[in-house]
Amino acid sequence: MRILIVEDDMILGEGLCEGLRLSGYTVDWLTYGEEALHALEADAFDAVILDLALPGCSGLEVLTHWRRSGHYTPVLILTAREGNDECIRALDLGADEHVVKPVDTEVLEARLRVLHRRANGHPDNRLSCGDISLDRGDRMVWLGDRELALSAYEFLVLEALMERPGRSLSREQLEARLYGWEGGPESNSLQVLIHKLRSKLGAERIVTVRGMGYRLHA
Incomplete structure (x- = not known):
């Protein structure tokens, strides 16, 4: 958030x-x-x-x-x-x-x-997309019944994508969510986070939308 x-x-x-x-x-x-x-x-x-x-x-x-x-x-x-x-x-x-x-x-x-x-419009702290579940309150993520270990920044990226399943978020939107006005530590930091999330969720889950950004696919 x-x-x-x-x-x-x-x-x-x-x-x-x-x-x-x-x-x-x-x-x-x-x-x-x-x-x-x-x-x-x-x-x-x-x-x-x-x-x-x-x-x-x-x-x-x-x-x-x-x-x-x-x-x-x-x-x-x-x-x-x-x-x-x-x-x-x-x-x-x-x-x-x-x-x-x-x-x-x-x-x-x-x-x-x-x-x-x-x-x-969410009734509780849980977000879901397919078999991915996320709890904002406890800051936990599951793939099916398996809990995933995510870094704080990985969690923020996944949370942002899960709030808008099927919709594209631009690099600028995601970086603002991650770093605010302070800016990111490196120019490729978002790509690194996306790569790490894909390795944990499955490469097909996060789609690169050319010229637009990224989208979470169930």
Whole structure:
């Protein structure tokens, strides 16, 4: 899952980034409201964690702009206290969920998984394509009844492909899912990951679509 965090508290922001990355999420982080206004126009995120008290442009203004611009990425609000007026207004403006600071990382991750499932029409953390099964919560993958050992990056690539079975994902889309704004470590890193996945799933499972990218085949 690729997450955008919009939070100006440096200690909290760094903690959220570190915790989510350790759990296998791809995380991008902004600290100013004005920077966040157009963040959803050029990049695709699975969810946004949005603080309401931001310098330059408030979280409510950012959220209002996103929704009026037709961006419906799930938004989880960070709030200082339960049930405050700003939080209620944010939910009414189109936010999907909220958590109270200080944030429990495990609770935050569970809320993010719920938002992601809801946005993609999945009833639980399981994805399947043919005899391939993936569990987002436990970060486990099976081929038939055999559990597969995948690296964190291999898991992210397979997860992205399994969310859209039969549809092509471009190299740019997959690399953004893997590395966010930081960029990849090597120019051929995605090809290496695809090769490793093919060796574990079967070469015929991941199809190269010339000029478009890759597609998972059941």
